[in-house]
Amino acid sequence: MASxxxxxxxxxxxxxxxxxxxxxAKLASLPMMFTALxxxxxxxxxxxxxxxTSSGLLPRLEWAGLEQYARLWxxxxxxxxxxxxxxxxxxxxxxxxxxxxxxAALLDRKIRGEDTFRTIFLYPFAxxxxxxxxxxQWILNPQFGVQDVVRxxxxxxxxxxxxxxxxxxxxxxxxxGLWQGTGLIMCIMLAGLRGIDEDIWKATRVDxxxxxxxxxxxxxxxxxxxxxxxxxxxxxxxxKLYDLVVAQTSGGPGISSEVPAxxxxxxxxxGQNLGQGFAASTMMMLSVIIILIPWAYLEFGGRKxx
Amino acid sequence: xxxxxxxxAATAICGAGAASATELEVMHWWTSGGEANAVSKFAEAxxxxxxxxxxxxxxxxxDTARPIMVSRIIGGDPPAAFQFNHGRQAEELVEAGxxxxxxxxxxxxxxxxxxxxxSLLDSCTYDGRVFCVPVNIHSWxxxxxxxxxxxxxxxxVPTTWTEYVETADAVREAGIVPxxxxxxxxxxxxxxxxxALALAGQDAWLAVNQDKxxxxxxxxxxxxxxxxxxxxxxxxxGLNVQDWNQATxxxxxxxxxxQIMGDWAQGEFALAGEVAGEDYSCLPGLGEVALLDTGGDAxxxxxxxxxxxxxxxxxxAALMLSPEVQVSFNSAKGxxxxxxxxxxxxxxxxxxxxxxxLAEGSTVPSGNQLLSPDTTTQLNDLMTEFWESPxxxxxxxxxxxxxxxxxxx
Numbered sequence: 001m002a003s004x005x006x007x008x009x010x011x012x013x014x015x016x017x018x019x020x021x022x023x024x025a026k027l028a029s030l031p032m033m034f035t036a037l038x039x040x041x042x043x044x045x046x047x048x049x050x051x052x053t054s055s056g057l058l059p060r061l062e063w064a065g066l067e068q069y070a071r072l073w074x075x076x077x078x079x080x081x082x083x084x085x086x087x088x089x090x091x092x093x094x095x096x097x098x099x100x101x102x103x104a105a106l107l108d109r110k111i112r113g114e115d116t117f118r119t120i121f122l123y124p125f126a127x128x129x130x131x132x133x134x135x136x137q138w139i140l141n142p143q144f145g146v147q148d149v150v151r152x153x154x155x156x157x158x159x160x161x162x163x164x165x166x167x168x169x170x171x172x173x174x175x176x177g178l179w180q181g182t183g184l185i186m187c188i189m190l191a192g193l194r195g196i197d198e199d200i201w202k203a204t205r206v207d208x209x210x211x212x213x214x215x216x217x218x219x220x221x222x223x224x225x226x227x228x229x230x231x232x233x234x235x236x237x238x239x240k241l242y243d244l245v246v247a248q249t250s251g252g253p254g255i256s257s258e259v260p261a262x263x264x265x266x267x268x269x270x271g272q273n274l275g276q277g278f279a280a281s282t283m284m285m286l287s288v289i290i291i292l293i294p295w296a297y298l299e300f301g302g303r304k305x306x
Numbered sequence: 307x308x309x310x311x312x313x314x315a316a317t318a319i320c321g322a323g324a325a326s327a328t329e330l331e332v333m334h335w336w337t338s339g340g341e342a343n344a345v346s347k348f349a350e351a352x353x354x355x356x357x358x359x360x361x362x363x364x365x366x367x368x369d370t371a372r373p374i375m376v377s378r379i380i381g382g383d384p385p386a387a388f389q390f391n392h393g394r395q396a397e398e399l400v401e402a403g404x405x406x407x408x409x410x411x412x413x414x415x416x417x418x419x420x421x422x423x424x425s426l427l428d429s430c431t432y433d434g435r436v437f438c439v440p441v442n443i444h445s446w447x448x449x450x451x452x453x454x455x456x457x458x459x460x461x462x463v464p465t466t467w468t469e470y471v472e473t474a475d476a477v478r479e480a481g482i483v484p485x486x487x488x489x490x491x492x493x494x495x496x497x498x499x500x501x502a503l504a505l506a507g508q509d510a511w512l513a514v515n516q517d518k519x520x521x522x523x524x525x526x527x528x529x530x531x532x533x534x535x536x537x538x539x540x541x542x543x544g545l546n547v548q549d550w551n552q553a554t555x556x557x558x559x560x561x562x563x564x565q566i567m568g569d570w571a572q573g574e575f576a577l578a579g580e581v582a583g584e585d586y587s588c589l590p591g592l593g594e595v596a597l598l599d600t601g602g603d604a605x606x607x608x609x610x611x612x613x614x615x616x617x618x619x620x621x622x623a624a625l626m627l628s629p630e631v632q633v634s635f636n637s638a639k640g641x642x643x644x645x646x647x648x649x650x651x652x653x654x655x656x657x658x659x660x661x662x663x664l665a666e667g668s669t670v671p672s673g674n675q676l677l678s679p680d681t682t683t684q685l686n687d688l689m690t691e692f693w694e695s696p697x698x699x700x701x702x703x704x705x706x707x708x709x710x711x712x713x714x715x
Contacts, residue, residue, distance in 0.1 A: 056398050056678075056680070057376060057395075057397075057398040057399065058376075058380060058398050058399070058402055075687075076687075076688075076691065076706075077687045077691075142546070161546075164489075164546040166694055166695060250489075250490065250548070251491075252489045252490070252491075252548075252690065252694065253489055253694035254690050254691045254692075254693060254694025254695055255687055255690060255691045255694075256694065256695075266683060267680075267683065268373075269369060269372065269373040270369050270679065270683050271679050271680040271682070271683035271684070272395065272398070272678070272679040272680060273679075273680040273683075276680075
């Protein structure tokens with residue numbers, strides 16, 4: 001690396017072409033750039049193109065105009081899916097951040113057995129969503145799970161059966177999702193908290209600011225990059241929510257816990273209607289772009305110039 | 307006849323010549339105990355002929371297995387044979403020229419004469435050419451009743467749907483759930499199809515499913531069906547199960563009185579050691595209109611371009627329909643054979659009822675044969691939404707059902 005650096009410096013006077021700067025790094029990232037272009041961009045364009053066709057089991061270029069989209073938006077199941085994802089996403093985002101931060105802050109208070117607790121909290125993340133879904137299906141099952149245990153303890157009228165109640169089935173999913181996801185976010189937050197300089201704490205103590213207030217007013221603003229990372233991780237987890245639903249409720253009861261990703265899979269492979277699945281996935285991507293682009297612009301674009 | 311025999315021998319020799327080097331990979335989704343046993347009958351017969359059967363079982367049912375098979379086929383690495391339900395699922399693969407034309411085998415073997423009902427061969431036929439081998443018949447139109455549950459309720463086991471609904475209150479008072487229904491959408495939509503055929507009659511049912519006539523859906527016959535389905539929804543309150551075999555288990559251990567489910571449910575009764583007529587009763591066509599649909603499984607053979615494999619594929623196609631294999635396979639699977647000139651080894655009261663109906667020709671095409679998978683998925687979604695949301699009225703679901711039928715291709 002040193003030789004390249006001196007090379008670059010010696011040529012600096014001749015205003016080298018910017019394209020050839022850091023040649024090694026650029027060469028090394030070529031495969032990834034190629035993958036990104038062909039697989040991601042190419043795949044996306046292909047999907048969008050075919051979403052305007054009447055492709056069934058096999059992709060066929062028979063134009064159908066906006067027919068697939070019209071059907072998509074008149075489908076009750078799609079509307080329910082979106083509503084579910086919005087509710088799940090909102091609650092999951094807030095609760096994951098809050099719970100993970102509280103857990104991280106508690107661990108950060110130099111308690112005894114921190115390693116043990118950290119492992120326990122992180123462990124669920126090592127499971128696949130399918131396992132998590134099945135485990136929570138059993139835990140929430142009224143005949144063997146929580147309801148049965150509480151009834152055996154004496155509260156015979158206790159009712160807790162979220163997975164069979166269309167009104168609250170989403171919260172059953174949410175519990176499982178949080179159980180699995182908070183551990184990782186907690187670890188990231190903990191790392192962020194460890195990165196805060198001890199002197200900050202000393203300074204706040206000198207100023208007589210309480211612990212909770214220090215966290216809220218001083219520490220959290222300092223942990224902005226950590227929160228951004230967490231946000232991206234949680235967000236991508238929410239959008240691709242699929243396996244948990246399949247394992248835990250398979251969309252039921254009725255269609256009350258359907259999610260967009262499941263709609264895509266069912267119409268593509270169950271219904272042998274690729275066009276409909278592509279239209280749905282295009283809409284999913286569009287919504288992600290609408291949220292992501294302005295935010296990414298504000299977060300990354302603005303700072304570079306500033 | 308002589309010519310046929312000669313041709314047969316010729317095929318067999320060709321096949322045997324090729325066989326020493328031919329391995330055929332067969333993909334299917336039969337993984338439960340009874341199903342795997344049934345597949346092994348095919349494999350044994352195939353291996354006995356000097357070939358090698360490479361088993362490509364995919365767990366997780368048809369919805370999981372079909373995409374894997376399709377991606378193998380369009381990805382240029384097709385298996386030698388694969389299972390689909392007979393009907394419209396493989397339509398597009400055939401149109402794309404990816405499936406081997408086995409019309410010659412069909413003519414040699416005289417399938418047109420032996421396959422009963424003939425609609426089975428029809429649904430393997432596209433533009434006059436044959437592309438698949440139907441291997442068994444499963445029908446949906448059955449209601450399974452627990453004799454023990456009716457004894458506990460102190461009423462006779464009903465013989466019609468009308469009687470069943472009348473006795474439902476007595477059953478409920480005995481603390482038994484009148485109707486067992488699993489939570490998966492195909493079960494709810496399937497049960498509705500059974501009720502529609504039984505309560506609206508064959509003509510109305512065919513008008514809707516075959517001719518896609520949405521006006522019949524709004525007509526008086528179907529109105530009655532939707533109302534009965536709405537009433538059935540209340541009869542199932544109190545039992546929350548997902549899988550069909552859990553619902554069957556509820557009937558077996560008398561916590562539920564009845565279940566509407568296809569004849570594959572009988573395998574569960576047999577496994578639990580129950581005897582037809584003593585421990586459980588069966589009502590084909592809900593005891594109203596005794597008609598059976600003829601769904602089931604069929605094997606397709608992808609085009610490989612290798613003449614050796616092609617000969618072996620055709621040999622396998624002929625083998626699957628040979629009398630011995632039909633008997634051993636269907637006895638293990640619990641399904642009915644596609645040729646009437648063979649005798650199953652074990653036949654109980656309910657299977658006999660089914661065989662009699664087939665012999666009389668009281669059959670209709672199955673939903674898979676008439677409706678595209680796309681339409682079926684839409685109907686599944688609609689019926690499951692209705693079943694799980696008590697606020698949705700039969701009139702609402704009727705209108706949406708009509709809209710889906712009007713759009714169906």
